[in-house]
Amino acid sequence: MTDPIESPWGAADIFERILDAMRASGLTTGSVTIEQLAPVDHIHARGFAATRELADSLAIRAGDRIVDIGCGIGGPARYLADRFGCHVEGIDITVPFVEAGNKLSEMTGMLDCVTIRHGDGQKLPYEDESFDGGYAQHVTMNVADRDRFFAEAFRVLRPGAFFALTEHGLGAAGTPHHPVPWSDDGAGAYLLPPERTIASLGAAGFQEVEVVGTGEEYLQGYRKMISLMDEGALPPLGVHIILGPAASEKIRNAARNIEESRTRPVRIMCRKPA
Numbered sequence: 175m176t177d178p179i180e181s182p183w184g185a186a187d188i189f190e191r192i193l194d195a196m197r198a199s200g201l202t203t204g205s206v207t208i209e210q211l212a213p214v215d216h217i218h219a220r221g222f223a224a225t226r227e228l229a230d231s232l233a234i235r236a237g238d239r240i241v242d243i244g245c246g247i248g249g250p251a252r253y254l255a256d257r258f259g260c261h262v263e264g265i266d267i268t269v270p271f272v273e274a275g276n277k278l279s280e281m282t283g284m285l286d287c288v289t290i291r292h293g294d295g296q297k298l299p300y301e302d303e304s305f306d307g308g309y310a311q312h313v314t315m316n317v318a319d320r321d322r323f324f325a326e327a328f329r330v331l332r333p334g335a336f337f338a339l340t341e342h343g344l345g346a347a348g349t350p351h352h353p354v355p356w357s358d359d360g361a362g363a364y365l366l367p368p369e370r371t372i373a374s375l376g377a378a379g380f381q382e383v384e385v386v387g388t389g390e391e392y393l394q395g396y397r398k399m400i401s402l403m404d405e406g407a408l409p410p411l412g413v414h415i416i417l418g419p420a421a422s423e424k425i426r427n428a429a430r431n432i433e434e435s436r437t438r439p440v441r442i443m444c445r446k447p448a
């Protein structure tokens with residue numbers, strides 16, 4: 175793969191790795207529940223717990239159309255579709271994730287309410303004003319043109335729709351240690367200070383921008399994972415499957431970057447004016 179965006183995420187054998195880990199956990203691979211998959215398919219700090227908390231703050235109604243930009247292998251999309259009875263359109267730039275995501279939706283019997291397609295969040299293949307809400311969890315660290323990414327999200331949302339975002343912003347000390355989950359060596363990483371991200375959302379037209387610092391809670395999540403790694407007690411099925419052989423180093427650096435103010439994670443909620 176030549177696209178630097180794909181390098182940290184694009185392992186071609188990702189679905190096989192997940193199947194192997196499922197078997198090692200004693201799960202059948204023909205049919206599985208979204209709860210059983212949850213340890214592996216929420217690819218962001220604090221995993222499923224963070225998706226659930228994000229969902230708690232979203233006013234989604236049954237039948238709504240929601241867009242998940244940078245949906246990964248679709249764990250958050252399946253969870254929201256199941257919890258709210260909405261339809262989620264996921265889009266992701268990493269082909270093996272799109273393929274694995276659709277196979278996992280099939281295994282969970284959710285192909286009718288979760289659609290995952292290949293594409294770039296900087297150029298969305300959707301009609302104007304076609305979604306009731308949208309979100310991007312831990313995606314924008316790899317997005318070169320933040321203004322365009324947000325302008326596209328704004329374009330496809332209906333007036334009054336929410337847009338939720340989580341990311342590792344650039345901290346005051348700068349220069350994060352690598353590798354981290356989103357980049358092996360800094361290539362394809364475009365972290366911005368949260369103030370710049372907020373300005374970019376405003377320039378796109380979003381209003382009611384609310385920002386919460388998530389550094390402390392992420393640190394606790396990372397530290398828990400580091401303890402399990404140190405004890406050799408990580409369960410077979412987990413996001414380390416996705417992060418690959420350097421998972422341990424990536425997680426330790428993600429924690430250290432927050433501790434040293436090299437990164438500054440945030441959760442942002444905003445809205446397209448009604």
Ligand SMILES: C[S@@+](CC[C@H](N)C(=O)[O-])C[C@H]1O[C@@H](n2cnc3c(N)ncnc32)[C@H](O)[C@@H]1O
Nearest residue numbers: 216217244245246266267268294295311312316
């Ligand atoms: C940390 S993973 C998060 C996946 C998912 N949002 C989740 O929380 O489980 C980051 C994802 O963003 C995707 N991505 C990065 N840049 C993208 C872009 N420009 N357009 C679409 N997806 C992108 C990557 O392929 C990867 O799947």
